[in-house]
Amino acid sequence: MRLxxxxxxxxxxxxxxxxxxxxxxxxxxxxxxxxxxxxxAWLPTGLRVLRNIANIVRQEQDxxxxxxxxxxxxxxxxxxxxxxxxxxxxxxxxRIQDRHERDMLFGPTNEEMVTDxxxxxxxxxxxxxxxxxxxxxxxxxxxxxxxxxxxxxEFYMKDAxxxxxxxxAAVDTYRRMMxxxxxxxxxxxxxxxxxxxxxxxxxxxxxxxxxxxxPTGESxxxxxxxxxxxxxxxxxxxxxxxxxxGAFFTNLTSFYAATDEMHDEAAWASVxxxxxxxxxxxxxGHIFNFGRKYTQSMDIAVSGPDGAPLHPEMGSYGxxxxxxxxxxxxxxxxxxxxxxxESVAPFRAVIINLKNGDTQCDAICEQLYAAAPGHLLYxxxxxxxxxxxxxxxxxxxxxxxxxxxxxxxxGKVEVKNRRTGERTEETVEGALALIQKxxx
Amino acid sequence: MRLxxxxxxxxxxxxxxxxxxxxxxxxxxxxxxxxxxxxxAWLPTGLRVLRNIANIVRQEQDxxxxxxxxxxxxxxxxxxxxxxxxxxxxxxxxRIQDRHERDMLFGPTNEEMVTDxxxxxxxxxxxxxxxxxxxxxxxxxxxxxxxxxxxxxEFYMKDAxxxxxxxxAAVDTYRRMMxxxxxxxxxxxxxxxxxxxxxxxxxxxxxxxxxxxxPTGESxxxxxxxxxxxxxxxxxxxxxxxxxxGAFFTNLTSFYAATDEMHDEAAWASVxxxxxxxxxxxxxGHIFNFGRKYTQSMDIAVSGPDGAPLHPEMGSYGxxxxxxxxxxxxxxxxxxxxxxxESVAPFRAVIINLKNGDTQCDAICEQLYAAAPGHLLYxxxxxxxxxxxxxxxxxxxxxxxxxxxxxxxxGKVEVKNRRTGERTEETVEGALALIQKxxx
Numbered sequence: 001m002r003l004x005x006x007x008x009x010x011x012x013x014x015x016x017x018x019x020x021x022x023x024x025x026x027x028x029x030x031x032x033x034x035x036x037x038x039x040x041a042w043l044p045t046g047l048r049v050l051r052n053i054a055n056i057v058r059q060e061q062d063x064x065x066x067x068x069x070x071x072x073x074x075x076x077x078x079x080x081x082x083x084x085x086x087x088x089x090x091x092x093x094x095r096i097q098d099r100h101e102r103d104m105l106f107g108p109t110n111e112e113m114v115t116d117x118x119x120x121x122x123x124x125x126x127x128x129x130x131x132x133x134x135x136x137x138x139x140x141x142x143x144x145x146x147x148x149x150x151x152x153x154e155f156y157m158k159d160a161x162x163x164x165x166x167x168x169a170a171v172d173t174y175r176r177m178m179x180x181x182x183x184x185x186x187x188x189x190x191x192x193x194x195x196x197x198x199x200x201x202x203x204x205x206x207x208x209x210x211x212x213x214x215p216t217g218e219s220x221x222x223x224x225x226x227x228x229x230x231x232x233x234x235x236x237x238x239x240x241x242x243x244x245x246g247a248f249f250t251n252l253t254s255f256y257a258a259t260d261e262m263h264d265e266a267a268w269a270s271v272x273x274x275x276x277x278x279x280x281x282x283x284x285g286h287i288f289n290f291g292r293k294y295t296q297s298m299d300i301a302v303s304g305p306d307g308a309p310l311h312p313e314m315g316s317y318g319x320x321x322x323x324x325x326x327x328x329x330x331x332x333x334x335x336x337x338x339x340x341x342e343s344v345a346p347f348r349a350v351i352i353n354l355k356n357g358d359t360q361c362d363a364i365c366e367q368l369y370a371a372a373p374g375h376l377l378y379x380x381x382x383x384x385x386x387x388x389x390x391x392x393x394x395x396x397x398x399x400x401x402x403x404x405x406x407x408x409x410x411g412k413v414e415v416k417n418r419r420t421g422e423r424t425e426e427t428v429e430g431a432l433a434l435i436q437k438x439x440x
Numbered sequence: 441m442r443l444x445x446x447x448x449x450x451x452x453x454x455x456x457x458x459x460x461x462x463x464x465x466x467x468x469x470x471x472x473x474x475x476x477x478x479x480x481a482w483l484p485t486g487l488r489v490l491r492n493i494a495n496i497v498r499q500e501q502d503x504x505x506x507x508x509x510x511x512x513x514x515x516x517x518x519x520x521x522x523x524x525x526x527x528x529x530x531x532x533x534x535r536i537q538d539r540h541e542r543d544m545l546f547g548p549t550n551e552e553m554v555t556d557x558x559x560x561x562x563x564x565x566x567x568x569x570x571x572x573x574x575x576x577x578x579x580x581x582x583x584x585x586x587x588x589x590x591x592x593x594e595f596y597m598k599d600a601x602x603x604x605x606x607x608x609a610a611v612d613t614y615r616r617m618m619x620x621x622x623x624x625x626x627x628x629x630x631x632x633x634x635x636x637x638x639x640x641x642x643x644x645x646x647x648x649x650x651x652x653x654x655p656t657g658e659s660x661x662x663x664x665x666x667x668x669x670x671x672x673x674x675x676x677x678x679x680x681x682x683x684x685x686g687a688f689f690t691n692l693t694s695f696y697a698a699t700d701e702m703h704d705e706a707a708w709a710s711v712x713x714x715x716x717x718x719x720x721x722x723x724x725g726h727i728f729n730f731g732r733k734y735t736q737s738m739d740i741a742v743s744g745p746d747g748a749p750l751h752p753e754m755g756s757y758g759x760x761x762x763x764x765x766x767x768x769x770x771x772x773x774x775x776x777x778x779x780x781x782e783s784v785a786p787f788r789a790v791i792i793n794l795k796n797g798d799t800q801c802d803a804i805c806e807q808l809y810a811a812a813p814g815h816l817l818y819x820x821x822x823x824x825x826x827x828x829x830x831x832x833x834x835x836x837x838x839x840x841x842x843x844x845x846x847x848x849x850x851g852k853v854e855v856k857n858r859r860t861g862e863r864t865e866e867t868v869e870g871a872l873a874l875i876q877k878x879x880x
Binding site: 001006007009035037039040041042043044046050062065067068069070071072073074076091094096098099102104113116117120121127130137139141143153154 | 444476477484486507536572579583
């Protein structure tokens with residue numbers, strides 16, 4: 001993308017409404033704009049990051065055999081009356097009447113709808129397990145939306161739902177999903193620690209939250225630092241190997257890790273003092289097993305092995321996709337701006353032309369740009385070098401390809417790594433080879 | 441995808457609520473399920489088609505330099521009060537009050553919001569033109585939703601908005617978008633005829649609808665058959681070549697083509713009788729130039745060449761992405777089911793195992809499936825051959841790879857082309873080579 005022609009409105013000043021770093025940087029980098037309280041438009045570079053994250057989440061869901069579908073945002077209140085949650089949900093549910101005065105709502109979550117769809121389609125235990133997921137916009141009418149997309153009202157979420165024959169199979173599915181989440185977060189360039197969690201209004205007994213450590217996190221977290229030395233992504237584990245999955249899960253959950261809500265002073269005291277870590281964390285995922293809560297209340301059954309109807313065991317599994325954009329920034333930035341992990345960066349590199357109009361500079365920049373115009377941002381604006389450097393650091397592309405008149409004479413490009421600050425001089429071919437290793 | 445494990449609930453009977461072919465076939469093929477009046481969930485195969493269409497639309501928008509962003513579904517009523525459309529829009533707008541009793545709405549279109557975003561970001565005429573687009577869910581509260589996703593309430597739409605310095609530049613943008621649309625529809629495997637259209641509540645003078653011919657279309661259409669022999673996609677036209685673009689547009693719009701709303705008997709009479717074609721059509725796209733209507737009413741201006749503020753000329757450009765799924769089926773099916781154009785098919789081919797459990801049949805099927813598991817559907821169900829053939833025809837994959845015990849002994853696969861019905865016998869390698877040419 002050529003910056004001179006692009007819709008990328010960066011801000012020089014810190015916007016006064018932004019209280020935390022990610023909100024400030026997303027506004028300054030032209031990624032989002034607020035259109036109503038807690039509701040945001042995603043501008044082109046913001047959307048690229050959002051989509052990169054969604055694609056990695058999707059690939060890792062597909063890798064464990066989950067099937068993607070897409071449910072509508074508008075739901076009928078009738079569905080929620082069947083489960084009994086319509087009255088229970090409270091004012092965070094955006095309730096609507098359509099022109100025929102039928103009660104509708106903007107889905108905050110989809111247990112009811114997916115259970116109903118499952119019940120229409122799946123008739124026999126032989127078709128179990130089923131894991132269905134979607135990545136869709138949801139709405140929760142927060143009384144005080146804040147911190148940008150971190151706690152917005154309309155947000156983008158991956159929500160998966162599993163249906164299993166019995167509790168043992170449901171626990172396997174739960175563990176498989178936990179492994180999938182850890183692999184997902186690793187690919188996103190962050191570490192999210194699974195912590196025992198309260199199941200809240202969704203119900204059930206088995207639940208974990210995934211928290212990214214950051215000083216701006218809304219939850220206090222307590223964990224055993226020995227966790228950090230464990231195998232987090234089970235690289236060699238086949239997700240269908242129940243034994244390996246069980247061993248992985250048992251090991252990882254044997255170490256103390258809890259948010260303040262679930263903190264247990266007695267258990268904490270048994271962690272060796274030098275291994276106790278306290279801090280704050282941002283919740284980016286939450287998984288639940290809640291048994292037959294919905295299949296029973298909505299009376300959804302399949303025929304079991306003996307022909308008798310059987311209510312499948314369910315779980316639900318969320319990842320906050322739009323929230324992750326902000327959480328990754330909270331975990332990866334410096335005083336000059338964002339430092340994107342390569343897998344989610346909007347562009348692999350920015351090409352900085354230090355002297356627009358100089359024949360040699362222009363030629364080298366165009367040659368670089370032609371290599372991968374969809375993956376490169378070309379700063380071809382008539383701005384001074386300082387402004388271009390500042391924007392490059394603010395936007396946080398993994399690499400900066402700096403083309404000035406002196407180097408251009410010799411066909412050389414200065415390549416800066418945004419994360420390390422390291423600079424090397426490369427030929428055009430060398431620079432392209434370097435950035436082509438970048439995954440984004 | 442292995443059919444035995446997939447969420448693909450086909451129906452043997454015609455559902456009584458479906459009045460038109462596409463609705464019937466989408467329900468029977470397990471692509472969609474209704475969750476409330478005029479509101480649908482997209483099941484896995486339906487979602488694959490929806491996404492294939494969206495991706496082609498996206499690529500062709502990107503190819504003319506349009507920039508993708510994503511606006512929220514929930515909008516503030518204040519924006520619409522600024523343009524004066526809040527009161528004018530009528531009961532198709534889904535109006536909502538949030539918990540603080542602020543007036544909101546589910547966006548039926550986005551002229552106001554995008555104009556506001558443009559105004560915050562673009563300050564100088566030098567940054568023009570700008571073409572912004574999104575592919576996002578919208579809501580129109582139809583009084584009588586019908587025909588499945590053809591006339592649903594929550595629907596998926598590509599909407600683009602252009603901002604130009606003056607009318608001449610806006611007309612160029614309009615023509616470029618028309619060419620982009622024709623190329624898009626060609627890639628989708630359908631022909632949509634551009635017809636002069638009424639501008640309706642969006643306003644403006646220059647407007648075309650794009651209609652796919654189908655007996656179930658909601659509009660009557662009248663066109664000169666000479667149109668069909670013209671260059672429709674301008675393969676060799678550079679979209680930035682104003683002259684070529686103008687000649688292309690002038691030629692294509694010189695032939696009579698109008699919906700019943702705009703039909704002009706006098707002009708029609710001048711078309712040679714043997715070239716007059718009448719029929720019905722489904723609207724899948726609509727483009728408008730409406731000048732300064734919104735930039736003036738909302739007072740959005742950039743600084744012009746002489747420093748004075750200047751209201752850019754706008755256009756808006758829609759493609760009904762979810763409606764296209766149905767429209768393509770209306771244009772491409774037979775009595776047995778859907779016939780997907782290769783570019784949008786959910787799977788390239790279905791592998792039909794005629795004898796599950798037969799060592800040779802299973803081995804060949806697995807060998808075929810391993811070649812591209814993400815692009816192939818493997819019918820590994822314990823069903824009789826007739827049911828598998830019927831479902832394969834119903835689902836409409838471009839190719840069927842039929843593996844029976846007799847052929848399997850000789851390592852042979854029967855390959856059936858869904859569109860032509862042609863069957864050939866191939867080696868495994870030959871069969872894979874055939875289907876790998878398929879684009880999907």
